[in-house]
Amino acid sequence: MSTIETKVSEPVSDELALVQKAKGGDVSAFEELVKRYDRNVFRIAQHITQNREDAEDVVQDAFLKAYGNLNQFQGQSKFYTWLVRIAVNEALMKLRRRRPERMISLDEEVKTEEDSVPREVADWSPNPEQQYSQAELREILTKTIQGLPPGFRTVFVLRDVEGLSTEETADALELSVPAVKSRLLRARLQLRERLSRYFQKRDSGNGKAKPTSGDGNS
Amino acid sequence: MKCSDFLQELTNYLDGVMDDQTKTELEGHLSWCHNCYVVCDTTKKTIEIYRDSHLYELPDDLRGRLRSAIVSKCHGHKKVDPA
16 A cells, blocks of 8 residues: 655745845745745634634734744744644634634643544545545535544645645644654544445445434534 | 544544554455445545635735735834844
8 A cells, every 4th residue: 555645835935035135124025935835824724623614813923923034933833834833723712712612732632532533443445535526525524524533624724735744744733753653643543433424335325425423513 | 443443543544644554454344334434434425525625715805905014114113133
């Protein structure tokens, strides 16, 4: 079985030059950085906050905070990793504000019954995503990932959706590499199990798979 | 190798970060353990489906508005002490 292909982008050679210009007050150089990463920041923010308005605020706040603190960016990490760290913190603040009753932390140790040993091992249809319309698929995927604890889904989004390396994810979230790997494994397994309710092979007929239990969003 | 050992290595295996000996052991396990094969295969599909899903794309009009707002506030931000 082949490994998954990552889409980690190589450092852009002119990026440091843009950062240097922006540090000197060149707003158009900073605007170029905004254009490169605004889509990524929006996606990450919406995955964490699960709220469109909050995600819009996070995009603005994160870039403005980055601009105001550019002198603190020393270039040891990629600009993008540094920006993601700011964006994740802004998004978590929004989330905490909306859910003050819950302790939300990236380094929480969440134990769930779904950890480690998958219970659902039914194979999936050959092209499971094609069983559903685009709108249905988006709803399934959104509902499923929203059911993960914030610490898990943030690691999954940075590592598997945005394509950061394990080390970059650890750097952006200020977690250790083993902690990132542990959360990533659990996030992947939990998502897999929850999606199995929709994508598993059926014994007969061509109708859509029905969720076998629960709503996939507990 | 037990299934639980395989699962512990699943993320490293999917990411292709392991030595050749461990990889051979894992693939040996996969060759006879159907459950682990299915878990491995469907976990890989899970990652690919999410990666290709384009959830939460930033619409162009909103993107333009956000960028204008950011740039305008940057102009209003006094840069001091450039490095």
